[in-house]
Amino acid sequence: MSTTHLRKTRPVQHIKNAKSRVAERFDPTEDFSDVIGDDLNRFALDNERPDRHYVWPHNSAEDISKFQAHVLNYQLETYAGDDAKGALRPKGMQGLLKQGDVIRVADHVLMSCDRERWEKRQRYEATQTMHANKAEATRLQEDHVMEA
Numbered sequence: 001m002s003t004t005h006l007r008k009t010r011p012v013q014h015i016k017n018a019k020s021r022v023a024e025r026f027d028p029t030e031d032f033s034d035v036i037g038d039d040l041n042r043f044a045l046d047n048e049r050p051d052r053h054y055v056w057p058h059n060s061a062e063d064i065s066k067f068q069a070h071v072l073n074y075q076l077e078t079y080a081g082d083d084a085k086g087a088l089r090p091k092g093m094q095g096l097l098k099q100g101d102v103i104r105v106a107d108h109v110l111m112s113c114d115r116e117r118w119e120k121r122q123r124y125e126a127t128q129t130m131h132a133n134k135a136e137a138t139r140l141q142e143d144h145v146m147e148a
Contacts, residue, residue, distance in 0.1 A: 042105055044091045053118035056108040064109060072113040072121060077103045 043056050055074065057063040067074035080087040081099035089097060090105050097103065103110040 041091065043108070045088060045110075046091050047086045047088050049088065049112075051115050052112040053115045054110060054112045056105070056110060059104060059107050059109045064111070067111050070113075072117055074111040074113045077110040077112055079103055 045054065048054065053072075054077075055067065057067050064076070077088060079089055079097040079099060079101045082097075084099075088110075089103065090110075093105075
């Protein structure tokens with residue numbers, strides 16, 4: 001199909017002046033994220049441990065078992081109690097969980113694994129992807145040379 005029949009378009013003139021019509025940016029001086037009802041904030045945690053990596057799988061036996069059987073051995077997180085200093089919990093849920101409860105939010109459960117092992121696994125997966133991409137690029141180049 002030939003592209004010669006397509007006509008060239010000129011830039012729209014009003015875009016040149018768009019910068020002068022942009023509303024001024026407003027950055028609040030206070031963090032309101034805990035009270036605006038943002039769905040992403042409901043999974044935010046208080047008192048995260050820096051040595052753990054957290055995930056929120058769906059609260060189903062199938063999803064939970066996938067994480068438990070994973071090579072990183074994810075474990076369900078339970079609430080230590082309101083009296084426990086630095087107890088891990090979703091933001092804004094103080095008083096709503098009982099000691100020993102599995103931490104749940106919006107039909108998801110909180111699970112965690114060792115952060116060092118998780119980071120190592122991320123490096124491994126990135127390396128595997130890089131090697132697979134190089135192999136595919138080499139194969140495509142070889143196929144292209146054979147076609148020529």
